[in-house]
Amino acid sequence: MRDSLQKERFGRKGAASPEKAGGALLVHAAPRSKSKAWLGLIPFFVFIFAFMIIPAGSLLIGAFQRNDGHFSLVNFSKLFRPNIISSYVVTIRLSFTTALGGGLLGFFIAYGICLGGLPKGTRSFMSTFSGVASNFAGVPLAFAFISTLGRMGLVTVFLRTVLGIDLYASGFNLYSFWGLALTYIYFQIPLMVLIIQPALDNMKKEWREASENLGASPLQYWLHIGIPVLLPSLLASFILLFGNAFGAYATAFSLTGGLINIVPILIGAQIRGDVLHDPNLGYALALGMVFIMTLAILAYSWLQKIASRWMK
Amino acid sequence: MKNGTATRKAMSWFWLILGLLYFFIPLISTFLFSLRGKKGVLSFVAYQHVFADPKFLQSFLFSLQMSVYTIIVGLVLIVPTAILINLKIPKAKPIIELFSLMPFVIPPVVLAFGLIKFYANPPLTLVSSPALLVAGYVVISFPYIYRSIDTGLTSMDLKVLTEAAQSLGAGWLSILFKIILPNLRTALLSATFLTFATVIGELTLAVLLAWPAFGPYMAHVGRDLAYEPAALAILSFMMTWGSISLIQFLSHGIPGAKSEIGGLH
Amino acid sequence: MGFIELHEVTKSFGNNTVIKNLSLSVEEGSFLSFLGGSGCGKTTTLRMIAGFEIPTAGQILIEGKDVSRVPPAKRNLGMVFQNYALFPNMTVRKNIAFGLKIAKITKQEIHKRVDEMLALIHMESYGDRYPHQLSGGQQQRVALARAIAVRPKALLLDEPLSALDAKIRVQLRDDIRNIQQELGITTIYVTHDQEEAMSISDRIAVMRNGRIEQTGTPFEIYNNPATSYVASFIGTLNLLEGPVVDAARGTVELNGTMVRTVSDLRGLEGKKVKLTVRPEALSVARDADAGSYPDVNTIAGTVEMVKFLGSTVRFVMKFGETFMFMDRFNNSQLVLPKKGDPIRVSFAIDACRLLPEGDAIAMPGSGDVEEMVH
Structure with missing residues (x-):
């Protein structure tokens, strides 16, 4: 990045003297304003580097240091401690479960909307809805689920007193894995609706008609065309939902009070100085998270590229 | 064929209703729960308690202030960048788009960690300054702001408009203020409300950088009280709903202006 | 008796009747065009023949059999769509082979048939390309090959050229006609372009408001228009x-x-x-x-x-x-x-x-x- 900026500037220096002599204003305006334009990006890049790239990069460096500052890989071996391994496993399981659950439900809702047959206005209503619900996360969402499925939550009480089903006696706990999963799914569903809708809109009705015309049954259409065409978009959406759950801190923190053993909570605890007393291990934890998120976003971009190529 | 349509319709309804139930049951429960502040009757006592708590107003105003700063800094930083890129250096577009994916790769927890590590020691001791919190918020909301502005710019055919204005003798300043920004109004407002909705109840950065913001306040109330948190949840929900509806309303009927409302956490 | 016949076909969507008592007969091996402005019912009529719409009243007969309620998958008709509708996840070969695969034809036979089709559309070297790697004209040729690979009883084309550039349109138009004559396949073609209809068809049915105004050879239609609408619409x-x-x-x-x-x-x-x-x-x-x-x-x-x-x-x-x-x-x-x-x-x-005599002339x-x- 910086290299190309430099080049631009040097390039201009070389061209500067004939430019001064030149009379035609318009002709010379283009190259000059181009390098000036690059200069205009500097504030943005400075900001992003100062408050995102460099701080995140400093974690990277820290992850390769011992507490005394020497280069070391010891932090990464510490990642294989059972409690840390298990926190990664739980986080991955949680992300996978909620991405799958929320993704499937969201997909069917979006598909239903695309099929039509629902009242007019359902679509725009649902898109506002999804916008709200996918943004409705963190503390208030945790409260909402406590009011619903907590020990005194209305649904819990309703199930116990009216239907005789005692959720908590049967092992359910809102502050455990499944409780957290149900809560996450609340924002995963609408996010899925929002991101899969464009892909569904791009499915041409003529594909179905052409396949019917060539003798295929609806099942054969889905097997040979529908699912293969949607697959990249579906996988991409799934990965996005996965990452969305993987990095979530606020909901888990406010629901469980920091008691569930997932990676973001562990990192948060490290920052707050509660548990590990080993900042460099914290950096390695964070790095592990960034690594997984990077993989996710790479896979996402790659799948999106395939999908958009097909959808042209 | 007729049968098929009926089945399809039934399926559409089934999934829609299932989704709406998932969405509304917690909301209704929370609302009913919030009305139970007084034993035996439904009342708005919990809401009264919430409003009566001085810390409620303090933390809310603090977060409001932070969101205003975030919006200002974010727009001042991103709007000119987006215009420059769309108009002059389309080559840089992939770079910016790559950056707009970064907040996803670096979740708020990790971002907070990095900011604290890097800005804890001299010469750059910023941890105790709210500026660092605002900077973090700008990073978090950068993808939303950028995408709103970018859709706004692409849908108005920036290049033709500026060329037309130039051919009529307009200078850069008047192009910016008389042509680009007025046409970008919807996108700017969308970005504003979305940033507001993101920042106002934000927990992660605020709690980890130890600021008395609205998010940490809510979390704190949740630890000690029973019905007030439900009331707070309803209030937050109404704020989110208000912001998103405004965005939807604003972008309604503007061709190509698809508002950015998806939330990643 | 015609190869494809429509008897008193009516089609309504809700209260809106788009086809009114339409009768028509298409000879085996002939090329008939439905010509008319937008909303005249030409595409709806074609879609009823294909089976995507069911007539509200009347019958559609193919080889003397009433197929009005036979699902499209069982009609054995080839259809070409305006937007090509190639399956984006399949190569050219796989697109062409799709109908054959569904019909459970042997692998060797499919291979042979696909080769024939590629030769027919002069795209032998494009078999392994994906639709998004082809131009519009090439895509439409593949769509044509896909439709005729299954040896359908008839070929139905719904404004196949209207998304293409003028030059390619003329060229592909001739290709379609040549292939149709080579195979002797009964063809129904929908278009709003009178020049296209005249140059390609054996017979033209000029449609308006869900009715056929006149059916005849291009020569007859041009020189002896039966109604004021036909007279004004053509030329x-x-x-x-x-x-x-x-x-x-x-x-x-x-x-x-x-x-x-x-x-x-x-x-x-x-x-x-x-x-x-x-x-x-x-x-x-x-x-x-x-x-x-x-x-x-x-x-x-x-x-x-x-x-x-x-x-x-x-x-x-x-x-x-x-x-x-x-x-x-x-x-x-x-x-x-x-x-x-x-x-x-x-x-x-x-x-x-x-x-x-007739309505006010357009x-x-x-x-x-x-x-x-x-």
């Missing part, structure tokens, strides 16, 4: 309006000039009628000709505009309040008149026909005149 037409002076001789007065027609005017004595004459039937009259031939009409007026179209030149002329077009072939010796020059044109009386030429005069 450019001059309309001459005036009272009938001598019904027996077929004489009509046009701004003081007597014009004769071969059409039967009996019973119309004194009434205002509209006569039609095609622009290409007009020619510049030499003064000496005036009145010397009994079977030629001559009119005098002024030149309003000269439009150079390449192989032809179109003169716009004004006779009193009436504008007329005259087309003549271009040649390098041609001396083009200027606006305001006096001009005398003549045309044979058998080129001059009475406009068939004159495609009238917009042209406006545009040129102002």
Whole structure:
């Protein structure tokens, strides 16, 4: 990045003297304003580097240091401690479960909307809805689920007193894995609706008609065309939902009070100085998270590229 | 064929209703729960308690202030960048788009960690300054702001408009203020409300950088009280709903202006 | 009996009846076009034949069997869509092979058939490409190959060329016709482009408001339009309006000039009628000709505009309040008149026909005149 900026500037220096002599204003305006334009990006890049790239990069460096500052890989071996391994496993399981659950439900809702047959206005209503619900996360969402499925939550009480089903006696706990999963799914569903809708809109009705015309049954259409065409978009959406759950801190923190053993909570605890007393291990934890998120976003971009190529 | 349509319709309804139930049951429960502040009757006592708590107003105003700063800094930083890129250096577009994916790769927890590590020691001791919190918020909301502005710019055919204005003798300043920004109004407002909705109840950065913001306040109330948190949840929900509806309303009927409302956490 | 027959077919969507009692017969191996403006029901009719829509009333017969309620997958018809509708996840080969695979044909046979099809559309080297790597014209050729690979009873094409560039459109149009003739496949073609329909079809059914206005060969449709709509929709037409002076001789007065027609005017004595004459039937009259031939009409007026179209030149002329077009072939010796020059044109009386009774005429030429005069 910086290299190309430099080049631009040097390039201009070389061209500067004939430019001064030149009379035609318009002709010379283009190259000059181009390098000036690059200069205009500097504030943005400075900001992003100062408050995102460099701080995140400093974690990277820290992850390769011992507490005394020497280069070391010891932090990464510490990642294989059972409690840390298990926190990664739980986080991955949680992300996978909620991405799958929320993704499937969201997909069917979006598909239903695309099929039509629902009242007019359902679509725009649902898109506002999804916008709200996918943004409705963190503390208030945790409260909402406590009011619903907590020990005194209305649904819990309703199930116990009216239907005789005692959720908590049967092992359910809102502050455990499944409780957290149900809560996450609340924002995963609408996010899925929002991101899969464009892909569904791009499915041409003529594909179905052409396949019917060539003798295929609806099942054969889905097997040979529908699912293969949607697959990249579906996988991409799934990965996005996965990452969305993987990095979530606020909901888990406010629901469980920091008691569930997932990676973001562990990192948060490290920052707050509660548990590990080993900042460099914290950096390695964070790095592990960034690594997984990077993989996710790479896979996402790659799948999106395939999908958009097909959808042209 | 007729049968098929009926089945399809039934399926559409089934999934829609299932989704709406998932969405509304917690909301209704929370609302009913919030009305139970007084034993035996439904009342708005919990809401009264919430409003009566001085810390409620303090933390809310603090977060409001932070969101205003975030919006200002974010727009001042991103709007000119987006215009420059769309108009002059389309080559840089992939770079910016790559950056707009970064907040996803670096979740708020990790971002907070990095900011604290890097800005804890001299010469750059910023941890105790709210500026660092605002900077973090700008990073978090950068993808939303950028995408709103970018859709706004692409849908108005920036290049033709500026060329037309130039051919009529307009200078850069008047192009910016008389042509680009007025046409970008919807996108700017969308970005504003979305940033507001993101920042106002934000927990992660605020709690980890130890600021008395609205998010940490809510979390704190949740630890000690029973019905007030439900009331707070309803209030937050109404704020989110208000912001998103405004965005939807604003972008309604503007061709190509698809508002950015998806939330990643 | 026709290969494909429609008997009194009606189609309504809710309260909106889009096809009204439509009957039609298509000969085996022939090429029929549905021609009409948007909303005339041509695509709906095609979709009913394909099975994507079910008629509200009436029957559709293929080889004498009523297929009105047979699902599309069982009709064995090949369909080509306006937007190509190639399966984006399959290569060209796999697209063409799709119908064959569904029909459970052996692998070797499929391979052979796909090779034949690729050769037929001259795309042998494109078999492993994906649709998004092809141009629109290539995609549509693959779609055509996919539709005929299954050896359908008939081929249905729904505005297959309207998404393509003008040049490719003309070329692909000829390709479609050649392939159709080579295979001898019964074909129904939907288009709004009259030139396309005329150049490609054995027969044309001109449609309007859910009805067929006229069915005939392109020659018949152009030269003997059955209704005023057909007359105006196909080609450019001059309309001459005036009272009938001598019904027996077929004489009509046009701004003081007597014009004769071969059409039967009996019973119309004194009434205002509209006569039609095609622009290409007009020619510049030499003064000496005036009145010397009994079977030629001559009119005098002024030149309003000269439009150079390449192989032809179109003169716009004004006779009193009436504008007329005259087309003549271009040649390098041609001396083009200027606006305001006096001009005398003549045309044979058998080129001059009475406009068939019908609704108010939608004159495609009238917009042209406006545009040129102002």
